[in-house]
Amino acid sequence: MLRNYFMYVAGLMQTIIRARNWALRYGTNAVQLLNIAFAVVFTYVFGFADSGVDAAPIYSAFVPFEESRWWLVMPAIIVLQCVFMIVKSLRCDVLSGFVLIISAPVWTFVSISFANSGFVNTGSYIYGVWAFTCLIGGWRMMDLYDYKLIVKRRGKRDARVVGSGVASTDNTASYGSDDGRSDGRLFDSTTESQA
Known part of the structure:
Protein backbone atom coordinates (compact mmCIF):
# COMPACT_ATOMS: atom_id res chain seq x y z
CA MET A 1 0.00 0.00 0.00
CA LEU A 2 2.74 2.44 0.99
CA ARG A 3 4.74 1.42 -2.08
CA ASN A 4 1.78 2.30 -4.34
CA TYR A 5 1.51 5.69 -2.67
CA PHE A 6 5.20 6.44 -3.33
CA MET A 7 4.83 5.26 -6.92
CA TYR A 8 1.87 7.62 -7.37
CA VAL A 9 3.79 10.57 -5.86
CA ALA A 10 6.84 9.79 -8.04
CA GLY A 11 4.64 9.66 -11.17
CA LEU A 12 2.93 12.91 -10.20
CA MET A 13 6.32 14.63 -9.70
CA GLN A 14 7.51 13.43 -13.12
CA THR A 15 4.35 14.84 -14.72
CA ILE A 16 4.85 18.19 -12.94
CA ILE A 17 8.51 18.33 -14.02
CA ARG A 18 7.61 17.56 -17.67
CA ALA A 19 4.94 20.31 -17.61
CA ARG A 20 7.38 22.76 -16.03
CA ASN A 21 10.08 21.99 -18.61
CA TRP A 22 7.62 22.43 -21.46
CA ALA A 23 6.19 25.71 -20.10
CA LEU A 24 9.57 27.29 -19.42
CA ARG A 25 11.68 25.88 -22.21
CA TYR A 26 12.68 29.33 -23.43
CA GLY A 27 10.95 31.63 -20.96
CA THR A 28 13.15 32.02 -17.90
CA ASN A 29 14.68 35.31 -19.10
CA ALA A 30 11.19 36.73 -19.55
CA VAL A 31 10.24 35.60 -16.03
CA GLN A 32 13.33 37.31 -14.59
CA LEU A 33 12.65 40.56 -16.48
CA LEU A 34 9.01 40.61 -15.43
CA ASN A 35 10.02 39.94 -11.83
CA ILE A 36 12.28 43.00 -11.98
CA ALA A 37 9.55 45.10 -13.65
CA PHE A 38 6.88 44.18 -11.07
CA ALA A 39 9.30 44.91 -8.20
CA VAL A 40 10.22 48.29 -9.75
CA VAL A 41 6.53 49.24 -9.97
CA PHE A 42 5.89 48.29 -6.34
CA THR A 43 9.00 50.14 -5.18
CA TYR A 44 7.94 53.27 -7.06
CA VAL A 45 4.30 53.25 -5.95
CA PHE A 46 4.95 52.48 -2.29
CA GLY A 47 8.28 54.24 -1.86
CA PHE A 48 8.75 57.20 -4.13
CA ALA A 49 5.40 58.34 -5.47
CA ASP A 50 3.04 60.35 -3.34
CA SER A 51 0.31 58.30 -4.92
CA GLY A 52 -2.18 58.20 -2.06
CA VAL A 53 -2.23 54.43 -2.37
CA ASP A 54 -3.33 54.16 1.26
CA ALA A 55 -6.61 55.93 0.40
CA ALA A 56 -7.64 53.42 -2.28
CA PRO A 57 -10.03 50.79 -0.87
CA ILE A 58 -8.38 47.97 -2.80
CA TYR A 59 -5.11 48.67 -0.93
CA SER A 60 -6.77 48.71 2.50
CA ALA A 61 -4.97 45.53 3.57
CA PHE A 62 -1.63 47.11 2.63
CA VAL A 63 -2.10 50.16 4.90
CA PRO A 64 -0.77 48.56 8.13
CA PHE A 65 2.26 47.37 6.20
CA GLU A 66 3.00 50.82 4.78
CA GLU A 67 4.38 51.97 8.14
CA SER A 68 6.52 48.83 8.43
CA ARG A 69 8.11 49.44 5.02
CA TRP A 70 7.52 45.85 3.90
CA TRP A 71 8.11 46.92 0.31
CA LEU A 72 11.86 47.45 1.01
CA VAL A 73 12.34 43.82 0.03
CA MET A 74 11.49 44.86 -3.55
CA PRO A 75 14.72 46.84 -4.17
CA ALA A 76 16.69 43.84 -2.90
CA ILE A 77 14.91 41.63 -5.44
CA ILE A 78 15.63 44.18 -8.20
CA VAL A 79 19.34 44.47 -7.40
CA LEU A 80 19.97 40.75 -6.92
CA GLN A 81 17.98 39.72 -9.99
CA CYS A 82 19.77 42.31 -12.16
CA VAL A 83 23.24 41.39 -10.91
CA PHE A 84 22.73 37.66 -11.35
CA MET A 85 21.20 38.18 -14.81
CA ILE A 86 24.02 40.42 -16.03
CA VAL A 87 26.97 38.42 -14.69
CA LYS A 88 27.48 35.46 -17.01
CA SER A 89 28.44 32.40 -15.00
CA LEU A 90 26.74 29.16 -14.13
CA ARG A 91 26.73 30.00 -10.42
CA CYS A 92 25.05 33.36 -11.07
CA ASP A 93 22.43 31.59 -13.19
CA VAL A 94 21.69 29.24 -10.28
CA LEU A 95 21.51 32.23 -7.90
CA SER A 96 19.20 34.04 -10.30
CA GLY A 97 16.85 31.05 -10.10
CA PHE A 98 17.14 31.19 -6.31
CA VAL A 99 16.09 34.87 -6.33
CA LEU A 100 13.00 33.87 -8.33
CA ILE A 101 12.17 31.20 -5.74
CA ILE A 102 12.64 33.73 -2.91
CA SER A 103 10.37 36.16 -4.82
CA ALA A 104 7.49 33.66 -4.79
CA PRO A 105 6.56 34.19 -1.09
CA VAL A 106 6.81 37.97 -1.56
CA TRP A 107 4.31 37.88 -4.44
CA THR A 108 2.14 35.44 -2.46
CA PHE A 109 2.02 38.02 0.33
CA VAL A 110 0.99 40.69 -2.20
CA SER A 111 -1.72 38.39 -3.57
CA ILE A 112 -3.07 37.66 -0.08
CA SER A 113 -3.06 41.37 0.77
CA PHE A 114 -5.18 42.10 -2.29
CA ALA A 115 -7.53 39.25 -1.35
CA ASN A 116 -7.92 40.66 2.21
CA SER A 117 -9.09 44.03 0.90
CA GLY A 118 -12.71 42.91 0.91
CA PHE A 119 -13.16 43.81 -2.75
CA VAL A 120 -13.16 41.45 -5.70
CA ASN A 121 -10.09 42.36 -7.73
CA THR A 122 -7.67 40.94 -10.23
CA GLY A 123 -4.61 41.64 -8.04
CA SER A 124 -5.15 38.63 -5.80
CA TYR A 125 -5.31 36.26 -8.77
CA ILE A 126 -2.64 37.84 -10.98
CA TYR A 127 -0.03 38.02 -8.23
CA GLY A 128 -0.95 34.52 -7.06
CA VAL A 129 -0.28 33.19 -10.56
CA TRP A 130 2.87 35.31 -10.72
CA ALA A 131 4.13 33.82 -7.44
CA PHE A 132 3.62 30.33 -8.86
CA THR A 133 5.40 31.34 -12.10
CA CYS A 134 8.39 32.65 -10.12
CA LEU A 135 8.51 29.42 -8.14
CA ILE A 136 8.53 27.07 -11.13
CA GLY A 137 10.77 29.41 -13.16
CA GLY A 138 13.37 29.54 -10.41
CA TRP A 139 13.13 25.80 -9.89
CA ARG A 140 13.64 25.21 -13.60
CA MET A 141 16.66 27.54 -13.73
CA MET A 142 18.29 25.90 -10.73
CA ASP A 143 17.77 22.42 -12.21
CA LEU A 144 19.04 23.45 -15.63
CA TYR A 145 22.16 25.21 -14.45
CA ASP A 146 22.92 22.61 -11.77
CA TYR A 147 22.98 20.12 -14.64
CA LYS A 148 25.31 22.39 -16.62
CA LEU A 149 27.63 22.57 -13.59
CA ILE A 150 27.69 18.77 -13.48
CA VAL A 151 28.53 18.70 -17.18
CA LYS A 152 31.30 21.22 -16.68
CA ARG A 153 32.80 19.43 -13.68
CA ARG A 154 32.64 15.83 -14.79
Whole structure:
Protein backbone atom coordinates (compact mmCIF):
# COMPACT_ATOMS: atom_id res chain seq x y z
CA MET A 1 0.00 0.00 0.00
CA LEU A 2 2.74 2.44 0.99
CA ARG A 3 4.74 1.42 -2.08
CA ASN A 4 1.78 2.30 -4.34
CA TYR A 5 1.51 5.69 -2.67
CA PHE A 6 5.20 6.44 -3.33
CA MET A 7 4.83 5.26 -6.92
CA TYR A 8 1.87 7.62 -7.37
CA VAL A 9 3.79 10.57 -5.86
CA ALA A 10 6.84 9.79 -8.04
CA GLY A 11 4.64 9.66 -11.17
CA LEU A 12 2.93 12.91 -10.20
CA MET A 13 6.32 14.63 -9.70
CA GLN A 14 7.51 13.43 -13.12
CA THR A 15 4.35 14.84 -14.72
CA ILE A 16 4.85 18.19 -12.94
CA ILE A 17 8.51 18.33 -14.02
CA ARG A 18 7.61 17.56 -17.67
CA ALA A 19 4.94 20.31 -17.61
CA ARG A 20 7.38 22.76 -16.03
CA ASN A 21 10.08 21.99 -18.61
CA TRP A 22 7.62 22.43 -21.46
CA ALA A 23 6.19 25.71 -20.10
CA LEU A 24 9.57 27.29 -19.42
CA ARG A 25 11.68 25.88 -22.21
CA TYR A 26 12.68 29.33 -23.43
CA GLY A 27 10.95 31.63 -20.96
CA THR A 28 13.15 32.02 -17.90
CA ASN A 29 14.68 35.31 -19.10
CA ALA A 30 11.19 36.73 -19.55
CA VAL A 31 10.24 35.60 -16.03
CA GLN A 32 13.33 37.31 -14.59
CA LEU A 33 12.65 40.56 -16.48
CA LEU A 34 9.01 40.61 -15.43
CA ASN A 35 10.02 39.94 -11.83
CA ILE A 36 12.28 43.00 -11.98
CA ALA A 37 9.55 45.10 -13.65
CA PHE A 38 6.88 44.18 -11.07
CA ALA A 39 9.30 44.91 -8.20
CA VAL A 40 10.22 48.29 -9.75
CA VAL A 41 6.53 49.24 -9.97
CA PHE A 42 5.89 48.29 -6.34
CA THR A 43 9.00 50.14 -5.18
CA TYR A 44 7.94 53.27 -7.06
CA VAL A 45 4.30 53.25 -5.95
CA PHE A 46 4.95 52.48 -2.29
CA GLY A 47 8.28 54.24 -1.86
CA PHE A 48 8.75 57.20 -4.13
CA ALA A 49 5.40 58.34 -5.47
CA ASP A 50 3.04 60.35 -3.34
CA SER A 51 0.31 58.30 -4.92
CA GLY A 52 -2.18 58.20 -2.06
CA VAL A 53 -2.23 54.43 -2.37
CA ASP A 54 -3.33 54.16 1.26
CA ALA A 55 -6.61 55.93 0.40
CA ALA A 56 -7.64 53.42 -2.28
CA PRO A 57 -10.03 50.79 -0.87
CA ILE A 58 -8.38 47.97 -2.80
CA TYR A 59 -5.11 48.67 -0.93
CA SER A 60 -6.77 48.71 2.50
CA ALA A 61 -4.97 45.53 3.57
CA PHE A 62 -1.63 47.11 2.63
CA VAL A 63 -2.10 50.16 4.90
CA PRO A 64 -0.77 48.56 8.13
CA PHE A 65 2.26 47.37 6.20
CA GLU A 66 3.00 50.82 4.78
CA GLU A 67 4.38 51.97 8.14
CA SER A 68 6.52 48.83 8.43
CA ARG A 69 8.11 49.44 5.02
CA TRP A 70 7.52 45.85 3.90
CA TRP A 71 8.11 46.92 0.31
CA LEU A 72 11.86 47.45 1.01
CA VAL A 73 12.34 43.82 0.03
CA MET A 74 11.49 44.86 -3.55
CA PRO A 75 14.72 46.84 -4.17
CA ALA A 76 16.69 43.84 -2.90
CA ILE A 77 14.91 41.63 -5.44
CA ILE A 78 15.63 44.18 -8.20
CA VAL A 79 19.34 44.47 -7.40
CA LEU A 80 19.97 40.75 -6.92
CA GLN A 81 17.98 39.72 -9.99
CA CYS A 82 19.77 42.31 -12.16
CA VAL A 83 23.24 41.39 -10.91
CA PHE A 84 22.73 37.66 -11.35
CA MET A 85 21.20 38.18 -14.81
CA ILE A 86 24.02 40.42 -16.03
CA VAL A 87 26.97 38.42 -14.69
CA LYS A 88 27.48 35.46 -17.01
CA SER A 89 28.44 32.40 -15.00
CA LEU A 90 26.74 29.16 -14.13
CA ARG A 91 26.73 30.00 -10.42
CA CYS A 92 25.05 33.36 -11.07
CA ASP A 93 22.43 31.59 -13.19
CA VAL A 94 21.69 29.24 -10.28
CA LEU A 95 21.51 32.23 -7.90
CA SER A 96 19.20 34.04 -10.30
CA GLY A 97 16.85 31.05 -10.10
CA PHE A 98 17.14 31.19 -6.31
CA VAL A 99 16.09 34.87 -6.33
CA LEU A 100 13.00 33.87 -8.33
CA ILE A 101 12.17 31.20 -5.74
CA ILE A 102 12.64 33.73 -2.91
CA SER A 103 10.37 36.16 -4.82
CA ALA A 104 7.49 33.66 -4.79
CA PRO A 105 6.56 34.19 -1.09
CA VAL A 106 6.81 37.97 -1.56
CA TRP A 107 4.31 37.88 -4.44
CA THR A 108 2.14 35.44 -2.46
CA PHE A 109 2.02 38.02 0.33
CA VAL A 110 0.99 40.69 -2.20
CA SER A 111 -1.72 38.39 -3.57
CA ILE A 112 -3.07 37.66 -0.08
CA SER A 113 -3.06 41.37 0.77
CA PHE A 114 -5.18 42.10 -2.29
CA ALA A 115 -7.53 39.25 -1.35
CA ASN A 116 -7.92 40.66 2.21
CA SER A 117 -9.09 44.03 0.90
CA GLY A 118 -12.71 42.91 0.91
CA PHE A 119 -13.16 43.81 -2.75
CA VAL A 120 -13.16 41.45 -5.70
CA ASN A 121 -10.09 42.36 -7.73
CA THR A 122 -7.67 40.94 -10.23
CA GLY A 123 -4.61 41.64 -8.04
CA SER A 124 -5.15 38.63 -5.80
CA TYR A 125 -5.31 36.26 -8.77
CA ILE A 126 -2.64 37.84 -10.98
CA TYR A 127 -0.03 38.02 -8.23
CA GLY A 128 -0.95 34.52 -7.06
CA VAL A 129 -0.28 33.19 -10.56
CA TRP A 130 2.87 35.31 -10.72
CA ALA A 131 4.13 33.82 -7.44
CA PHE A 132 3.62 30.33 -8.86
CA THR A 133 5.40 31.34 -12.10
CA CYS A 134 8.39 32.65 -10.12
CA LEU A 135 8.51 29.42 -8.14
CA ILE A 136 8.53 27.07 -11.13
CA GLY A 137 10.77 29.41 -13.16
CA GLY A 138 13.37 29.54 -10.41
CA TRP A 139 13.13 25.80 -9.89
CA ARG A 140 13.64 25.21 -13.60
CA MET A 141 16.66 27.54 -13.73
CA MET A 142 18.29 25.90 -10.73
CA ASP A 143 17.77 22.42 -12.21
CA LEU A 144 19.04 23.45 -15.63
CA TYR A 145 22.16 25.21 -14.45
CA ASP A 146 22.92 22.61 -11.77
CA TYR A 147 22.98 20.12 -14.64
CA LYS A 148 25.31 22.39 -16.62
CA LEU A 149 27.63 22.57 -13.59
CA ILE A 150 27.69 18.77 -13.48
CA VAL A 151 28.53 18.70 -17.18
CA LYS A 152 31.30 21.22 -16.68
CA ARG A 153 32.80 19.43 -13.68
CA ARG A 154 32.64 15.83 -14.79
CA GLY A 155 33.05 16.08 -18.52
CA LYS A 156 30.87 14.83 -21.34
CA ARG A 157 31.27 11.15 -20.51
CA ASP A 158 29.78 11.40 -17.02
CA ALA A 159 27.18 13.92 -18.21
CA ARG A 160 25.70 11.29 -20.51
CA VAL A 161 25.33 8.98 -17.50
CA VAL A 162 23.69 11.69 -15.36
CA GLY A 163 21.44 12.80 -18.21
CA SER A 164 20.21 9.27 -18.78
CA GLY A 165 19.35 8.84 -15.10
CA VAL A 166 21.82 5.99 -14.58
CA ALA A 167 23.99 6.36 -11.51
CA SER A 168 27.70 5.91 -12.03
CA THR A 169 29.21 3.46 -9.53
CA ASP A 170 32.63 3.21 -11.11
CA ASN A 171 34.97 5.43 -9.09
CA THR A 172 37.77 4.89 -11.60
CA ALA A 173 35.94 6.58 -14.47
CA SER A 174 38.06 8.79 -16.69
CA TYR A 175 37.26 12.47 -16.46
CA GLY A 176 38.83 13.19 -19.80
CA SER A 177 36.68 14.60 -22.53
CA ASP A 178 36.03 13.46 -26.05
CA ASP A 179 36.94 16.85 -27.49
CA GLY A 180 40.67 16.20 -27.22
CA ARG A 181 41.40 18.19 -24.08
CA SER A 182 42.88 16.22 -21.23
CA ASP A 183 41.57 18.39 -18.39
CA GLY A 184 37.92 17.45 -18.97
CA ARG A 185 36.63 20.98 -19.53
CA LEU A 186 34.03 21.51 -22.21
CA PHE A 187 33.76 24.11 -24.89
CA ASP A 188 30.98 26.63 -24.20
CA SER A 189 28.98 25.44 -27.19
CA THR A 190 29.11 21.87 -25.91
CA THR A 191 27.95 22.89 -22.45
CA GLU A 192 25.10 24.92 -23.91
CA SER A 193 23.94 22.08 -26.12
CA GLN A 194 23.80 19.60 -23.24
CA ALA A 195 21.02 21.38 -21.37
